Amino acid sequence: MRGDRVILKAVINNIVFRAFSSSSIQSSLSNQFGRLKHLGFDLPDVWPPATCSQPSITPYFDGPSAEIIDGKSIAAKIKSQVASEILKMKDAVGKQPGLAVVLVGERSDSHTFVRTKMKACDEVGISSSVIELHADCTEDEVFHVVSNLNKDPLIHGVLVQLPLPKHLDEEKILNVVNPEKDVDGFHPFNMGSLAMKGREPFFIPCAAKSCIDLLLRSGVEIAGKNAVVIGRSKLVGLPVSLLLQRHHATVSVVHSFTKNAQELTREADIIITDVGVPNMIRGNWLRSGAVVIDAGTNAVKDPSRKNGFHLTGDVCFEEAVRVASAITPVPGGLGPVTISMLLSNTLDSAKRAYDFV
Secondary structure, eight states: OHHHHHHHHHHHHHHHHHHOOOHHHHHHHHHHTTSOSTTOOOOOOOOOOOOSSSOOSSOOOOSOOOEEOOHHHHHHHHHHHHHHHHHHHHHHHSOOOEEEEEEESOOHHHHHHHHHHHHHHHHHTOEEEEEEEOTTOOHHHHHHHHHHHHHOTTOOEEEEOSSOOTTSOHHHHHHHSOTTTOTTOOSHHHHHHHHSTTOOOSOOOHHHHHHHHHHHHTTOOOTTOEEEEEOOOTTTHHHHHHHHHHTTOEEEEEOTTOTTHHHHHHTOSEEEEOOOOTTOBOGGGSOTTOEEEEOOOEEEEOTTSTTSEEEEOSBOHHHHTTTOSEEOOSSSSHHHHHHHHHHHHHHHHHHHHTTOO
């Protein structure tokens, strides 16, 4: 038995270390040898940088430009519906939904995201609060805050703003959130229920839910279609691949270790991407008439802008718009809808708590 393990280790060393020469990946693999192999190896996704400056080498689709899926107008409709239901709840039971955000550290982007969420809550009538902790706080301090929010009957959604400082165990902290208040949908109960046929999570992760919502509202047929999800994060890639399967699409997940990523993507009717690499998906990655949902939001240096940068997605929009049949812009596509889904999830939690239909 010991001899088998030695042989297995040697084979894995030979295959994996030849394929990936990065010292960080080698170190990660070394630390994982000797563990059970059933779950595979936990390797980081490292995507190469991309540029939209060079033209795509394949001809573009000769048809009309793609339909631009307007996330802002769709988000406005969702928020209007949420606000209307909250008014009805106040009239019926005298209560309103409550959302609490735990914000750790001083990251400017995290503070910006939280302010956006708080503003959206105010617009629809959700009571919101932010609990701020220092960047050097302990895990026990975060656990204590989250546990108290779990017990508060006026709080229906508990959200831990990510990313957390590196010394904090993100998974441990997310696991402390009550699944029935986990409006981000990241708790193992909710993610596991999403993965298992016949089970229903309390919440679906907001960005993934938004991707499906945009497809449905745009009249895109999902059942029986080939869908490629580029990226496998718990925020978008993993949950949206599970949702697409629930809608009976044939799903391929492309990641940084996929050898034929471009060829697989070119076969897709539906493409959803969230890799964090500006303009990685070029026009020659797409088949004519594909539908593209771009979940990437990347800040690119731009001296001509007042703030010194502009936002772009993972998709080279200038090329893709001439190939796809429909596409989301960045900004103004998925982002506003994702915020609206957070409001919708918080409302659903309050409705369960107050038995309000």
